[in-house]
Amino acid sequence: MECEAAVSCHDVTLAIGGRTVLSDVCLSVEAGSFVGLFGPNGAGKTTFLRALLGLVPVLSGEMTLFGASVTRGNRGVGYMPQSRTPNGGMLTGRDLLASGLSGEKWGLPRVSREGSAEVEAALEAVDAASLGGRRLGSLSGGERQRLLIAQTLLGSPRLLLLDEPLASLDPVRMREVALLLREVARKRGMTVICSAHDISPLMGVMDTVLCLVRGRARIGPVDEVVTGPVLSELYGAQVEVCHAPSGRVLVSADGL
Incomplete structure (x- = not known):
């Protein structure tokens, strides 16, 4: 029996101010998964999250949440924006x-x-x-x-969209908040898409990685995407992924 998809995108193209941000994106997010959303500045992370909220129109293709068309004001979706004071x-x-x-x-x-x-x-x-x-x-x-x-x-949302929830926190607090998110998501059976600049705090928390870069998307399990060659290609910079004896995975590169 196939698992229900919380998010499905079929040839989705998104544009802001006449500029194409993402092109022909095809992906599926399994219900109950914890997705880490990464990409350089301007790659379209916030645009993608806002599209799932129905705040950015889909230029072409189809985007659905739990099998239904995306609508603005969906109470089944919780959202934490990037700008918050x-x-x-x-x-x-x-x-x-x-x-x-x-x-x-x-x-x-x-x-x-x-x-x-x-x-x-x-x-x-x-x-x-x-x-x-x-x-x-x-x-x-x-x-x-x-x-x-x-x-x-x-409102007990089924899908939680978090735009940089770890920003402005020190490394210890980053990890604490990441672990808290995982615990809450598991207890409530929610799907989480969490954008971040730093991959390391979400290692061991996320089970799926979604990278947006140069208008394209790549999604997959952590061990397939969080590798030196894949991340180096995506970011256009040398990235090293080290596996520590403790089981922690450390990602190091300028800007990551």
Whole structure:
């Protein structure tokens, strides 16, 4: 029995401002997988994620989510954008999540009992219950990331799209957040597509790698794509992949 595809692209071409970003992309993402999305700046990572949200139209080809056409406002998809500044002054962690319950309205909504329960469940899922009552301005970068991840869980999405969730974190926090994402995804049975510049923090977390470069896409298991020759060809630079005795895989190159 074949596994359901969370994402399917058949000869998909995407363009922004008249410039073709991705051409004739064909790929399938298995439901329940954790996909690491990589590529140089301008390769189309954010454009691809926004297309899955229905925010960037497909110029040609077909793109589907769980067998259905992509639509804007799909509540089965959680999204964490690249640009995010949850400072909020007097707002607390719970306020941040509550605002995500009715994102189409200005200001903080009146939260129902069911909504409050959903907020608490999302906080618990990322081990952030203790952050709910704290003001956003008092939180560290890693703590804010936990709250932003919790916000994407509202509505119990089947697919989680994360645009650079590890950005601006130190190496230790990068790894902590990556492991947290894997744990939450497994417990909730979600499919995750997580873009990043640094491959190393996602090693052992992702099971699939999707690389976008020069308008093309390459997808496959980690051990097939994360190799020196493949990454060197994709990035146009010398990349070394080292297997440590501990089982960790280390990727080193300028810009990776």
